[in-house]
Amino acid sequence: MKLKRFIQVNNFLSNEEIDSFNYDIKQEFKSNTGDLTLYHQKIPISIIDKIKKCIGEFSIRHSHIYQLKQPYRLHCDSGDKGNSYYTIIVPLDKNPQGGLFIMNQWSNKAYSLDNYYTQNIQSVLSFEERKEKINEFNPDISLPDTIDFQHIKDKRGFSVKEYIDYEYNKAIMYPGEFYHCSQNIKNFTSKKSLAIFTNV
Numbered sequence: 001m002k003l004k005r006f007i008q009v010n011n012f013l014s015n016e017e018i019d020s021f022n023y024d025i026k027q028e029f030k031s032n033t034g035d036l037t038l039y040h041q042k043i044p045i046s047i048i049d050k051i052k053k054c055i056g057e058f059s060i061r062h063s064h065i066y067q068l069k070q071p072y073r074l075h076c077d078s079g080d081k082g083n084s085y086y087t088i089i090v091p092l093d094k095n096p097q098g099g100l101f102i103m104n105q106w107s108n109k110a111y112s113l114d115n116y117y118t119q120n121i122q123s124v125l126s127f128e129e130r131k132e133k134i135n136e137f138n139p140d141i142s143l144p145d146t147i148d149f150q151h152i153k154d155k156r157g158f159s160v161k162e163y164i165d166y167e168y169n170k171a172i173m174y175p176g177e178f179y180h181c182s183q184n185i186k187n188f189t190s191k192k193s194l195a196i197f198t199n200v
Contacts, residue, residue, distance in 0.1 A: 004086070004175040006102070006162055007054050012090055012171035013194075017047055021065060021194070034069030041065060043196060051196070054173055055086050058198040067192045071098065071151050071182035074158065075112040075122060077197055082108045084176035088196040096166035097191060098183030101148070104161045105136045106177040113179075114153055130157055134179070151184045166193075 021041060029036040041063045051058070061079055078084040089100065111133065112122040130137050134157070143155035158179065164172050174180070176197060 004055075005173075006164070007171075007173040008164065009050075009054065009171040009173075010167070011169055012050065013047065013169055017044060018092070018169075020044060023065070027064075031070070036066060036068045038064040038066050041194070047196075051086075051088060051171075051173070051198075054171075055198070058085050058200060061197040061199050063194070063196040065092065065192065065194050067190065069190050071184045071188055071191070073112075073114045073151055073153075074103070074179050074181045076107050076110055076179045077176035078106075078108050078110045079176070079197070079199065080109055081199075083199045084108070084110075085198040085200045086173050087176040087180075088194075088198070089172045090194040091166045091168055091170065092192045092194060093166075093190075094168050096168060096193075097188055098185045099163055099165040100172060101160055101181050101183060102162040102164070102174055103158045103179040103181075105134050105158055105179045106175075107134050107179070108177055109133070127154065127156070147186060148183050149181075152181065166191075 023039045025040045027038045027040065043060060043063050077087045110122045112124050115124045125133060131139065137157045139157050141157065141159055143149045143152060143158050145155070149155055161178065182191065
C-alpha cells in the first residue's frame with residue numbers, strides 16, 4: 001500500500017454548503033444497540049474543489065450524512081474494486097462526542113468485523129479470515145481494554161496508528177484502506193457527520 005497523508009482542515013464547510021444538504025433520500029440500518037440512518041448527498045463543486053486542494057484529483061464513490069446512536073465499530077472503506085483513495089469525515093454536531101481511531105491495519109477491499117447492523121454492503125470477517133485478508137494483522141496484539149474500545153467485541157490483531165478528535169466542521173481526510181472506528185465515551189448518545197468516499 002502506498003502510504004497517504006492524514007489531513008485535517010478546520011472550518012471546512014461554509015454555512016451555505018451546510019444549508020444545502022438534502023435529507024430527502026435516506027437509508028436505514030437496524031441494530032439492537034442503536035440504528036444508523038444515511039442521507040445520501042450530491043456534493044457541490046465548491047466542496048469538491050476544496051478537497052482537491054488537499055488530496056489532488058479524485059472521483060466520488062458515494063457520499064452521505066450519517067446519524068447514528070452508537071459509536072461506529074471497526075471497518076475499512078476500501079470499496080470492492082481496489083481503487084479506494086480517501087475517506088473524508090466532517091462532524092456536523094456542534095459538540096461532537098469523542099474522536100476517530102485509525103489503525104495500522106488495512107485492506108484493499110472493504111470489510112466489517114461485526115454484524116451489528118443489518119447490511120450486505122461489507123462482508124463480515126471471521127477471526128481466521130482476518131489473518132488472511134487484513135494487512136499487518138497480528139493475532140499477538142490487541143487494542144486496550146478501555147472505555148474507548150468498549151464497543152469493539154474482538155480487539156485482537158489491531159493497533160492504533162492515529163487518534164483525531166472530532167470537532168464541529170473539521171474535515172478529517174485519511175486513506176480509506178485503513179481500519180478505523182469511532183471512540184466510545186461514557187453516555188454516548190449520537191453522532192452526525194458528512195462522509196465522502198473517493199476513488200483515484
